[in-house]
Amino acid sequence: MAATSSGVSALHQSVLIHEEVKMVVRNCFEINLMGLNAILLAKKAGESARGFGVISSELRLLSLELQAAMQRLGELTQELLAQATQRLQSERRLARLSDAAEHSDQLKLILQPAITQAQNKMGHLVEAKRFRECLEDANRTCTFGLVLARSARIESAYSGAMRSVLAELSESFAQKIEAVLPRLDSLQRITQDLN
Numbered sequence: 001m002a003a004t005s006s007g008v009s010a011l012h013q014s015v016l017i018h019e020e021v022k023m024v025v026r027n028c029f030e031i032n033l034m035g036l037n038a039i040l041l042a043k044k045a046g047e048s049a050r051g052f053g054v055i056s057s058e059l060r061l062l063s064l065e066l067q068a069a070m071q072r073l074g075e076l077t078q079e080l081l082a083q084a085t086q087r088l089q090s091e092r093r094l095a096r097l098s099d100a101a102e103h104s105d106q107l108k109l110i111l112q113p114a115i116t117q118a119q120n121k122m123g124h125l126v127e128a129k130r131f132r133e134c135l136e137d138a139n140r141t142c143t144f145g146l147v148l149a150r151s152a153r154i155e156s157a158y159s160g161a162m163r164s165v166l167a168e169l170s171e172s173f174a175q176k177i178e179a180v181l182p183r184l185d186s187l188q189r190i191t192q193d194l195n
Helices: 001-043 047-101 105-123 127-154 162-192
Strands: none
Touching: 001 047, 001 127, 001 162, 047 105, 047 127, 047 162, 127 162
């Protein structure tokens, strides 16, 4: 029974990863839209909001970069799902073969090649290293995004008549980016025991 739990566990992990990735992608989409809106508002405000516009463009690019990292993670998750399914099938086959082999030594000898084949098919799941690299990229991008959001707040102070609107927008940027960090932490916890 313990043999099947690792395949089931991998399937469960892939579902959790998929859900977290989906939420981060949604946040990226919202940051991207906010960036577009901020660029338009900065243009409307004129020369005094030029710095805010530049930072908003950077935040928009950052959201696309983060979205690309999540897409890579999503692809790895698909790979994990396929491997977990194969592992689960192999674990079940191995359990059936092992049960049958317990009936006699002669049957055990006959079934040994099939048992070995099922054990070999279980193999390793997606390399944890690739998950970790992807999450580290996303964390760096997100941390840089927080710095940019704080810079946007400073730039909004010099934006003349649009100051309060742009300050509110820079606060929304910071909140959206801060919402991503716990999801990335959650993804690190979920993928912690991948090997």
